[in-house]
Amino acid sequence: MQKRITIKDLARMANVTAATVSMVLNGKNSISEATRKKILALAELHQYVPNISARGLVKARTNSIGIIMPDLVEPFNAAVLRAISTSVMPTGYRLLLYDVFASANWEKTLYHRISSEGRVDGIIHKALEMTECDLKRLETLQLPMVVFENELSWVDCVAVDNEEGAYLATQYLLSKGHKQIGLIGCDMASQVIAARVTGAKRALREADLPFEVQHYFSTKSFTANAGMAAADYFHGLPNQPTALFVIAGDYVACGVLARLRKLDYEIPRDFAVIGFDGLELSSFLYPQLTTVQQPLDKMADAAIELLLQRIEERDKPTEIRKFKTSLIIRESA
Amino acid sequence: MQKRITIKDLARMANVTAATVSMVLNGKNSISEATRKKILALAELHQYVPNISARGLVKARTNSIGIIMPDLVEPFNAAVLRAISTSVMPTGYRLLLYDVFASANWEKTLYHRISSEGRVDGIIHKALEMTECDLKRLETLQLPMVVFENELSWVDCVAVDNEEGAYLATQYLLSKGHKQIGLIGCDMASQVIAARVTGAKRALREADLPFEVQHYFSTKSFTANAGMAAADYFHGLPNQPTALFVIAGDYVACGVLARLRKLDYEIPRDFAVIGFDGLELSSFLYPQLTTVQQPLDKMADAAIELLLQRIEERDKPTEIRKFKTSLIIRESA
């Protein structure tokens, strides 16, 4: 493997100094057309590519951004990652994956490491499960950052209108004649889940219907497995609701569906089921899942846009971009 | 935003030079126990993390590896990514995501870009769909590389024994009394699919059963949508098989299952169905999917091990690590 060609090599070949080559390559003016052409030609000829580390060292820029991600096996997370990476690619930045799932054992220092390693110019933070303590750590992250899904006041955020989304979905169930609606939430991601619960309850209240406490079940995680437990819960309930709104998301709903059918319920006859997320997966379940779709592509674009802006201008006022959800009506409700 | 702490800061605080600090941190000998302890303590206290660019500059290493990935919305890909990232994290390397899906429009130059950008020390290549042309381009990639899933002679590979896996699954179906087995393959990933077909046919042959051409259906992609088309195909067939082996994978099988039930077939009564992959998802379908599991975690470990070895020693002989699959017996067959 031959040594990579450096800026000095180019300089030597062009009979100038490295400084001159650097200026040409960075489009500075005050370089004669002749030398400019010569250098550009040489660079092209030898396929010169500047060394990332060297440039990063002096410019304090790496042209890559990090993304903090929970378990990728949950399809929603994978979908978010795809959306983000699709938005990032055209910008020339690259994506560095910080997998919280993979770093479970040293998570405590993850934030600090990320910021001090100096590998990234900014962070997209998609990890719903935030405790007080996490938030504290986040603040120590002196890096441009955009939070995905949550809404915090002191940092740029991208989110959907969870309350509105849940409200509309619940209204839809009501319009179908359901009067008893079970809610399947999650212990994690309190903020997001709480907003959805609020929306659902608002719809019930406006229809003058009560919400019974035992019709709320909170799963311990966002897995399909948790959905099975939820289905079991409602199966064992004396006064069963006629509809289930799985505000914990489509993947949980996937488990709910499978378990309910296992228990010989017919969907949507015995239970109407609505999910939340609008994953591709949801249309390949049986029955096809009615769900509240999040516009992930738009959200990802917004997240990247916000992040790049903040990288340019670190102390502009923080911003929250909120997107509307849309109800996808399919078979399950 | 306060400045990050550098090696020089540590040196000043410890009354030594940066060189000494560097040696301590890199575990070189010939440093007295006293100063070593003092420096280590200071580093710990101030949470010192070396600047990656600076280190990369002198060592000609970036300490990150790239991963070339197809569409993350296919759960198998997401599962692979999680496995890889879990294996990478403890090594201190970081993962740079090159999303083929996201770079669809400039895919042609992707390989060249990756190698010339110089951001990574090596590449994990997980992109089943390889044409002659892709292979050519791969060879131009003068970077340490490990190919995931495919088997190539001139590069390190990690794969499963597809033939054996398919053979055993088919035997299982035969043992359940099925004599007509439909195979659902895929146009892409010819090598992998071909091996599985071979395995399935071998099992049939050994049982003295013929394989009928119209019992093979090839999907156009690895999506659940493609699975629905496959289900339609077998639905319309005059002489239907009694079992379907979805060698194209669990996600395709997910679509197959949904569509078959939609067409009022009962699984496994009317069709026994077996998948391939062993995704988490497969146990949350209805009925729970019997499937051939790939040991992704082990495979990921092997891939990283091979890659790091090759980064150290670029011209050692290439190696292929092949893993055994295991049949997970659940309800669908």
Added chain:
DNA sequence: CGCGGTTGCGCAACCGACTGCGTACTGCGA
């Protein structure tokens, strides 16, 4: 007391690219 060998650490030269400042050269007008 002097010698050779070890240990512990500083000095300074890098790695490759960028940049502020200084200077040589150019051409033009007087």
Added chain:
DNA sequence: TCGCAGTACGCAGTCGGTTGCGCAACCGCG
């Protein structure tokens, strides 16, 4: 022909680490 403005480029330092070389202090031993 001289002076001046402006252009074109070199010099040297910087970023944060790593590393080879060498010096000094210490050791035990004769």
